[in-house]
Amino acid sequence: MADDAVAAPKAPPPRLNPVRVPIAEEPIAERTSDFREVLHAYSKETAILEAKRCIQCRRPWCVEACPITQDAREYIRLIAVGDFDGAARVTLRENPLATCLCKVCYHYCEDACVVKKKGVPIAIRHLKRAALDYGKSDLVYVPSKPKNQRVAVVGAGPAGMQAAWELGVRGYSVTVFEQEQRYGGLMQTIPAYRMTDADVETDRARYRDLDVTWVPGTKVGVDFPVDKLLKEDGYQAVFLSIGTPTHRTLGVPGEDLEGTIPALGFLKEINLGHDVHVGKEIIVIGGGDVAMDSVRSALRKSGGGHVTLVYRRGRQEMPADPEEVHGAEQEGIRFLFQKAPLRIVGNGHVEGLVVQSIELGPPDAGGRRSPVPVPGTEETLPADTVIVAVGQKADLEGFDASLDLKLTSQGWPQGKGKGFETGVPGIFAAGGRSVVYAMGTATEAADAIDAYLSAKRGEPTGPRPDPFGGPGAFARPPGYTTPIRV
Ligand SMILES: Cc1cc2nc3c(=O)[nH]c(=O)nc-3n(C[C@H](O)[C@H](O)[C@H](O)COP(=O)(O)OP(=O)(O)OC[C@H]3O[C@@H](n4cnc5c(N)ncnc54)[C@H](O)[C@@H]3O)c2cc1C
Ligand code: SF4
Structure with missing residues (x-):
């Protein structure tokens, strides 16, 4: 540019509205006595309001953060103009498990959303749900020409x-x-x-x-x-x-006592509608999502019992989804951090869990601080049920x-x-x-x-076809580069 050239004035950056349209929840006192759904769906009107917060980024971080490159920017744009049918079609075009994901996705898109820099990110997962609730979502996938393989x-x-x-x-x-x-x-x-x-x-x-x-x-x-x-x-x-x-075990004495339950089996049995019994003083061991689902389910099954989560690292190190941790806290779950289980004790049936305090040492290769036991800090926590949620294999x-x-x-x-x-x-x-x-x-x-x-x-690989049988191939959204593996 010549020295005396006057630079064109830059367009002002789009205004971000940092405040999310609230997502209603079942009242805590009522929801913890059964397994009713906790989060309520947006109404059409509130979904449109929330969608209007999206600034339609030229480079859609939300899409790039998604492992299946779901074109959230586009379905949000369609919701903002009230086109729920279009939004449902976009959602289902690249996501055959959209009904599941609109309830349980860990929404890497929301973590990447540019609005998060100033406030609460767009409620992308909840808007997906609105797209399916209010748009025509009983679409049927259509195969392209049979490959005979x-x-x-x-x-x-x-x-x-x-x-x-x-x-x-x-x-x-x-x-x-x-x-x-x-x-x-x-x-x-x-x-x-x-x-x-x-x-x-x-x-x-x-x-x-x-x-x-x-x-x-x-x-x-x-x-x-x-x-x-x-x-x-x-x-x-x-x-x-x-x-x-397959569930992982703790590998401590007493794991075979009656009243010790592996989390996966516990959760599966509840979903199958089987009679699952827990006591009134329940301890769940673990810090991930399975532990969160276990504490909240145990509370619902206990009929007014006490549920304590025991985790050997600190709150910051918990791998569980923050939303689930928040839900558990709201429901009155007690969290005991930096306690390592040593043994489960009881006479045929669980009567307690012996734990030892932990100090957090320097970060390990994965960046997580390693747990270091503190000698002389053993204590017994009373329990009639111990649910082990320390991972799967x-x-x-x-x-x-x-x-x-x-x-x-x-x-x-x-x-x-x-x-x-x-x-x-x-x-x-x-x-x-x-x-x-x-x-x-x-x-x-x-x-x-x-x-x-x-x-x-002996044929070249073609592009992915339109899953609804349309003439065009599936196209990546403009601005999209490549999925970010987080
Ligand atoms: C309690 C719990 C809560 C979770 N919550 C969330 C959440 O909110 N959001 C989220 O994104 N993720 C969540 N996850 C994680 C998520 O469910 C998994 O990451 C996901 O299901 C992995 O999918 P997958 O297909 O790789 O494996 P899996 O889901 O493990 O599926 C593997 C399937 O293969 C079958 N199988 C195994 N061996 C054989 C065999 N030899 N022959 C035939 N079939 C076989 C199994 O029965 C199973 O059906 C949760 C997990 C758990 C346990
Ligand atoms: S990153 Fe956020 S603001 Fe930008 S397009 Fe995606 S949802 Fe909209």
């Missing part, structure tokens, strides 16, 4: 369901094998006050025109070896999305070492290749630590499976 998906959690959808809309014939009778994977353990089995079934119903066959009650690797699918059953590729269905029974699976730091089995290929050609494996994250890995694996099978047909 079969893919077996093992595990019907979010990763398996996403892969089945990605491959189904591309015209592949997909069979999903699931060891349980119900679908949704670990989503089956999420309490009904957040989401239900009916939400999974609402999403699954939209697959009805895809060539996807669901086979429950089949444990691949045990009922038959995985390579049989490729060698004898006519499948050209296999996607393993077997997740982490994969069940690799029947899966051969030749697959060369990698376990992520949180224990999720994945392939090691770029597209999650395993050590066996044609077998891919992915999944992960949140619903949408698992779906993101499955999307990448499905792209790789499509490329693998296209090469087998």
Whole structure:
């Protein structure tokens, strides 16, 4: 620019409204006696008001932060102008589990939303719910031209369901094998006050025109070896999305006492409507989301009992979603930080938990401060029920070492290749630590499976088709670069 040139005045930055339209909740006194849904949906009017807070960023951080690149900016824009049908279509175009995610997604989009710099981010997850509640959401997915190739998906959690959808809309014939009778994977353990089995079934119903066959009650690797699918059953590729269905134990004395309950089984049994008994003095051990769901569920089951969470690190180090921690605190859960369980005591039945105080040492390789026990600080906390929520692990029974699976730091089995290929050609494996994250890995694996099978047909890999059968291909939103893996 010449020295004497006058720079054009810059457009003023868009005004951010830092205040979120409140999301109503069931009153605490009423909601803790049963499993009714806690969060209320926005009305049409309040959804439009909230959507109008979005400044429609040229570079949509919300979209980039999403592992499945859900075009939140676009559905928010449509809601702001009252087009709920359009918003539902955008949502479902790239997200076959939208009904589940609008209730339980950890909304990495909201953490990335630019409005968070000045106040409370746009309620993106809740607006997704408004799109589905008020827009035409009983849309049906349409397969593109049949590819005449079969893919077996093992595990019907979010990763398996996403892969089945990605491959189904591309015209592949997909069979999903699931060891349980119900679908949704670990989503089956999420309490009904957040989401239900009916939400999974609402999403699954939209697959009805895809060539996807669901086979429950089949444990691949045990009922038959995985390579049989490729060698004898006519499948050209296999996607393993077997997740982490097994609970981890504490490894302390007394874990076999009556009244000690693994969290996964506890939550699953409640959702199945079985008779689940807890006492009046309940301790939950852990600091993640499963622990949060356990404390709040135990409270609801206890009929006025006391629930205490025992966690060996501090509040800052808790991996649980802050919203869930807040919900638990509101409901009167007691939090005991920096206490490590040493043993569960009792005479046949749990009577207490012996804990030791912890100091937090320097950060470990993962940046978390390591717990250091303080000698001489043992104490016994009275309890009649101890729920162990210290994580899950994969069940690799029947899966051969030749697959060369990698376990992520949180224990999720994945392939090691770029597209999650395993050590066996044609077998891919992915999944992960949140619903949408698992779906993101499955999307990448499905792209790789499509490329693998296209090469087998001697064809180039095409773009992902419009899942509603429209003439255009699926297009990434403008401004979008690449998903940020957080
Ligand atoms: C209590 C709880 C609450 C949670 N809350 C949230 C939340 O609010 N938001 C969120 O985003 N995430 C949440 N999560 C995490 C989320 O559920 C998981 O990250 C997600 O389900 C992972 O999906 P996945 O498909 O990789 O694995 P999984 O969900 O574990 O699914 C794997 C599936 O494979 C099946 N399977 C395993 N082995 C075989 C086999 N050999 N043959 C056939 N089938 C097999 C399993 O039965 C299961 O159905 C929660 C998890 C738990 C436990
Ligand atoms: S980052 Fe926030 S303000 Fe920007 S487009 Fe996304 S939701 Fe709207």
